[in-house]
Amino acid sequence: MTTTTATSTSVDNLQATRRHTKDNEGSSEPTPETAQRATHELRRALQKKYRHVAAVHSQSQPSKLSQDSTVAPSFLGFRNLMIIVIVVGNLRLMIENIQKYGVLICIRCHDFSRQDVILGLILYFLIPCHLFAAYLIELAAAQQASGLRKRTKDGTASPTEDQNKRFNATWKVVAWLHAANITLALAITTLVVYFRIYHPLIGTLTELHAVIVWLKTSSYAFTNRDLRHAYLHPVKGELDAMPEIYKQCPYPNNITMGNLVYFWWAPTLVYQPAYPRTDKIRWVFVAKRVGEVFGLSVVIWFASEQYAAPVLRNSLDKIASLDIPNILERLMKLSTISLVIWLAGFFALFQSFLNALAEVTRFGDRSFYDDWWNSESLGAYWRTWNKPVYQYFKRHVYMPMVGRGWKPSHASIAVFFLSAVLHEVLVGVPTHNIIGVAFLGMFLQLPLINLTAPLEKMQSPTGRMLGNCIFWVSFTILGQPFAALMYFYAWQAKYGSVSKRMAGNPVA
Template identity: 60%
Template sequence: MATDVSTIIATDTAQVKAPVTVPSQTEQKPKSKVRSKYRHVAALHATTRPSCLSHESPETPSFLGFRNLMVLTIIVMNLRLVIENAKKYGLLITLTSNIHAVDVRWGALLYVLTPIHLFAAYLIERVAMEHAKGAVGRRKKSDAGMKKSPETENELKDFLNTWWYIAVAHTVNATLALGITSAVVWFCIRNPGIGMVSELHAIIVWLKTCSYAFTNRDLRHAMLHPGGPESAIPLIYGNCPYPKNITLSNLCYFWWAPTLVYQPYYPRTEKIRWGFFFKRLGETAALCTFIWLTCAQYAEPLLRNSLEGMAVFDLPSIAERLMKLSTISLIVWLAGFFAVFQSFLNALAEIMRFGDREFYGPWWNSTSLKMYWSTWNKPVYHFMRRHVYSPLVGRGWSSGAASIWVFVFSGFLHELAVGIPSHSLLGVAFLGMMAQLPLIFATEPLSRMGDVGGKVIGNCIFWINFVFVGQPLAAMIYFFSWQAKYGLLSENRPNP
């Protein structure tokens, strides 16, 4: 066919979307587009534009590349430290250790006996509950308009005296929970690791015992004074109202729940995810092993090498060792934080079907010290706010005075947790907590500034205090004190 043939297939217009052209064999191919010659007069600077890192830039560029660079730099620097440590010391990790059997036995005994104080608090609350139920029963039987008889006045006096006895019993029980363990650790356990685990366990039980007593006291007061100004209780407590919560099963759940604040009822998950549980348990075991290896291979020799400079108070040597220790201390602390608050507490919450798992917040973005202390350890923060800060403010204390008392109380617990196991009540941990107060007052205005600069400065102050000043310096001081008593600097070391 010599001429072009074009046919439009239209047998079914509903099926045909566009005409189809069938070209002939003689149809010419379209000519390629011819590019014009590049002209050297193109206007590349046609508008005003700021540099991408300037504040005037409409869009903030991504810093993903710099983040990758910093991660790689940290990896390379730590690999260099690993190689340097291996060349200098060799392999220091061994399966044997200097843990004495006596320390292990005392630690195991304390672990078993310390929770008894929780059950003692339960028995005290049972007595208080029976007295409260009796008072409610007598009130229902009495005539509201009848004048009280002398016998009723005597019963009221005995009733008030009973509350004092219950308060004293709770105080003595909670004090013994912390005092007995502290005495045993101080006099009978030489190993700082076992001593610290035992002391921390006692502090946790002590805080739980206090919360159990305080909460049930308010619930009992609300039951005895219905309609009063302090009778309102959270709606969630309606699932287990007082005194139905005073049961052994309720106490045992609180004993193992990953919280320091007692509630008659907690939000629960529907089921246990066993896969999630074993993953978190594996993470805990792996991170604990990593911490042990890091401390044995890197932290301990570095601390031992710092003893000579500490003994003669050589400030340049101490500063150099402090900066070296800061890297190891940071790695160990971050691993410990993840092991406890992300892995272990989530595993415990899963097995207990505990619903509220906000154990921490994004503390690494803290723009002030106040933000850090309120986000990195939510269980302790919740206890301090509920049982220390809020009651003080409710009694007329100012917010600043209540905050100071919270840090005094926290500093006391920190000193017990570190000073008792190391047999060195130096007050360093306590003073370290007190030193946070001026830093909080200094960084709080920075976090409230509208521009980014103030928040960046506040975050940098937080990291400097966290990495270089706080933990490494305290570790060096307590290690030196322990070695002076029982270790390399001691003339009278304990016999194995």
């Protein structure tokens, strides 16, 4: 009662103050700011007096998760929840797995034969020799180009017809030498891995190294070919239109051993005469990234040996008998652990290892990936999750083909065909089973990309959400787990197990 009386008194006083102010001002109207402030104070006083009449619903507004919402809500809490659910769920499965099979991790146990280790080390040091061979080829071409440039009035005029014919003849020789070199770079390693290296891990690492050097060598050849052409055929304004960063090391000053060695170690597949560089090396940053690589590698090893391997082995009889329901159950069980392994591998490679390598080499552009997890179509995923490979194929395959008159769709088919071949080489050759699953898994992305492309272009949140869901389903269930099952089954059907294949070879 006392509170109500006090509130009523304050309201009366406020109203009296407003009347007094108006009387003092005479006929003049109060300013809008004064009136608004007075109204606000009166409203607060009334809310204290009439506590049950507050307007809770004063404006129209949609639900936070509704499509009509104009402000996108933050899903940080849901992200934390999903991480907790994934970690707890997989830990439960691993504990159940340990209770059922016991501890399967054995640090001293391995199936690396002495032959595999020796051949892997030999190839590790021989594969980069193809980059050195490409350097020797370009060095000879650069010397020939420098001599021709001097004979054409220091580059103030284009070469004569005879000089141009000699240059084209030399150019063809250079192209054939590069083609032979990059072909041998991949062919020799592939043959040795397929016929002589039997452990899948050593074979995969060796083959991956060969593919990286193969891509780098071809990029080195393609880029210097165009730089040499611009150097020998100076059109007014053409050299000035080259990328600004190239002026730091113009052709042929870039044809040096130091320039090649930097490109060899730089975390990119695309060759440039110069790259953006940082000022110094942060060794603490490098140590953190190396620690992440080590820790995530242990996680991948533990998850693979303790959980994924038993699931794969228990799936063999289901595949042999074509028990479709149980095969689908195995796929869904394998999908969770394969996703964890893949995400750990992605972070270890693209976030930790490449950033550590970039820091040591002072490589400035560290955009190795974009937010691929928000991909609204499969096409967006392939453009964003592995930018070094995407940038390579766009620069050296897609754009040159489109520039020569190819339709963009045909150029895309060529890109995915080449990528599918490389996927089969990276998976089928080390497992000694070229069964085409990796090839088809990559090449058949094209119709799925065309299917989800309209969803990416839709302005409504529903279309983008549907496209993202299709991406995740195809990625987590229909993609990696199915390929893992097929190649594991093919390996077991051919060899029985790694240890069985190694029975005749002494273990190091």
